[in-house]
Amino acid sequence: GQQVMQIPQYQHVQEGEDFTTYCNSSTTLSNIQWYKQRPGGHPVFLIQLVKSGEVKKQKRLTFQFGEAKKNSSLHITATQTTDVGTYFCRYGGTSYGKLTFGQGTILTVHP
């Protein structure tokens, strides 16, 4: 069956350092979404990637979908304390069934 790993589980960075989280699948994905959940908050949609090799940018955030559509990454340049939270991927299999949340990466930013 489909197995998707989101890594790392935790990441501690100093403010100004870069951060990357990955979702890696054993099988091809139909699409992938990224969400951010602040401490005490609820998940907020960031982006959706559908095409092979797709790259999208939102200010300091860069999202990529691999050429084989088996992995995706979220990269934050020069982290700020406002970036603190848990980042989840939400992925769909090629059967276009329901999407599933990854385990999440908890980001801590030290000022």
Place this chain on the structure above:
Amino acid sequence: DTEVTQTPKHLVMGMTNKKSLKCEQHMGHRAMYWYKQKAKKPPELMFVYSYEKLSINESVPSRFSPECPNSSLLNLHLHALQPEDSALYLCASSWLADPGEGYEQYFGPGTRLTVT
């Protein structure tokens, strides 16, 4: 209006109580969801409503009973819960339900439930 509202924000209930969680959206979305989230874990899908009909029940115990009175409202009726059911209960909505292209989900702030 891109907001999903949920009431109450917090709920403490005993194992013999009956209570309901409420969710509302006015974005014209035709899919609504209930999720359960434990600390440091991802949201876990419970139920999906598509066009006001239950389309997915992820083998949730019958002590959780969902209801969709109309396209804007979603309820979750709780009865005879267990302490392990304590969690954050999130409601979400999207334009349409999966399967499909995958639609952006809008989440409400959640109800923090404690079962004593």
